[in-house]
Amino acid sequence: MDLRGTEQARRLTDTHDPVLRYCGEDVPAEWPFPKLLWLKEHEPALWERAAHIVEQMSWLTYxxxxxWTTPLNSAAAKWHYRSSAADGVPTGWPVSLLNAVDLKDAVDKLPETIVPMGGKAGELITHAAQELGLRPGISISMSGIDAHAGMVGMNVTAPGTLALITGTSTCQLAQSRKAVFDPGLWGPFEDAVIQGEWTLEAGQSSTGGTVRWLLDILGGKLQQGEDRYVAADAAAAAVAPGADGLTILDYWQGSRTPIKDPQACGTIWGLTSAHGVGHLLRAVYEATAYGNRRILDMLQGMNVPTNQILACGGGTRSKLWLQILADVAQLPIALTEVPDAVALGSAMCAAVGANAFPDLASAGTAMVHTGAVIEPDPTTRTVYDEGYELYCETYTQLAPLFQRVKAH
Incomplete structure (x- = not known):
């Protein structure tokens, strides 16, 4: 969510380095190198003192x-690391990209050891074992980015299924057996989850976060003495699909994909005196579903098959939200028996690292089981097709104004 490196991200993107082909041709401001470039330029003394640059996963593993080790998953997906050479891009860290923006000295601060998901990162040292009350020598396995661990925890390890990881933001992830390129995509990321396959990633910056924002704004407008998310569902469910023409853009933190616009703003339009709290809540749910459909349309245009959606995370506690997602996409959404797929995926990585299973796909077959399935309601198709068109057209019309607003 930290977009301070927006200008640095633009400069990295403007290098047009060949490695950028593997991240949708641009560098998101949320990714590490824009933040590091910002740090070097704005906090030079701190930059010089820093001996190691790692994410929290690498710090905890250390x-x-x-x-000092780092997950191949994160290195490939966020740090432009390449595990094989292609298209004039060598293996390893993106040295030519960093040279172009005077950030080559970052390479010396990065871990030298790269470990795949489910690989062994080392063994539990004595000091840590004493702190944790465990025995020294226990195998420590490498997991990965939370959303990618959730993908593993739902056993989305082969093409054909979309992993929908909900929360404050939402990540959409799919696997492909070949590299697929599109400027609206994050990726393709080689070996990021499954060795020999490519991970395709998309995302929405603010989904559950927008719902929480709205609930904070509404305050006491919802029933008291009841979980406010339950009350929100009840208020939204009382409104017909389409929210009586109320349209929202869920860009409270900019837009990730397929429109990559950190300047995009949250928008509410079409309000009349006939609209109430329930309309606002339903329109937010529908906006996040329209954003998900836009990503599905992108994948379809890339000939990436999506026959089913598997969902996990906080958003799955709302049955209404899941139904709206299924209706707008006109695809079934399945849940797994273990709702916290991120934790399960990490446990699966540990199991593979401890040689309980030969690989993540085998662990998934044994440890992941599908639960409830939400089927789309075909009677809502027409109204949601119209709402989706309005959602897309709203961004097209307002995009120039977003630039002017963010200039202040």
Whole structure:
């Protein structure tokens, strides 16, 4: 969510380095290198003192093992790391990209050891074992980015299914056996989850976060003495699909994909005196579903098959939200028996690292089981097709104004 590096991201993108082909041809401001470039330029003394640059996963692994390692998953998906050479891009860290923006010195601060998901990162050292009350020498396995661990925890390890990881933001993830390129995509990321396959990623910056924002704004407008998310569902469910013409853009934190616009703003339009709290809530749910459909349309245009959606995360606690997502996409949405797929995916990585299973796909077959399935309601198709067209057209019309608003 930290967009301070927007200008630095633009400069990285403007290098047109060949490695950018593997991240949709641009560098998102949310990713590490824009933040590092911002840090170097705005906090030079801190930059010079820093000996190691790592994410929290690598820091925790270091505390457990005493060695600096990083997940191949994160390196490939967020740090432009390449595990094989192609298209004039060598293996390893993106040195030519960093040279172009005077950030080459970052490479010396990055871990040298790269470990795939489910790979062994080391063994539990004595000091950490004492702190945790465990025995030294326990195998420490590498997991990955939370959303990617959720993908594993729902056993989305082969093409054909979309992983929908809900929360404050939403990530959409799919697997492909070949590299697929599109400027609206994050990726393709080689070996990021499954060795020999490519991970395709898209996302929405603010989904559950927008719902929470609206509930905070509404305050006491909802029933008291009841979980406010339950009350929100009840208010939204009382409104017909389409929210009586109320349209919202869910760009409270900019737009990730397929429109990559950090300047995009949250928008509410079409309000009349006939609209109430329920309309606002339903329109937010529908906006997040329209954003998901836009990503599905992108994948379809890339000939990436999506026959089913598997969902996990906080958003799945709302049955209404899941139904709206299914209706707008006109695809079934399945849940797994273990709702916290991110934790399960991490446990599966540990199991593979401990040699309980030969690979993540085998672990998924044994440990992941499908639960409820939400089928789309075909009677809502017409109204949601119209709402989706309005959603897309609203961004097209307002995009120039977003630039002017953010200039102040």
């Amino acid at each position: 505390r457990l093992t005493g060695t």
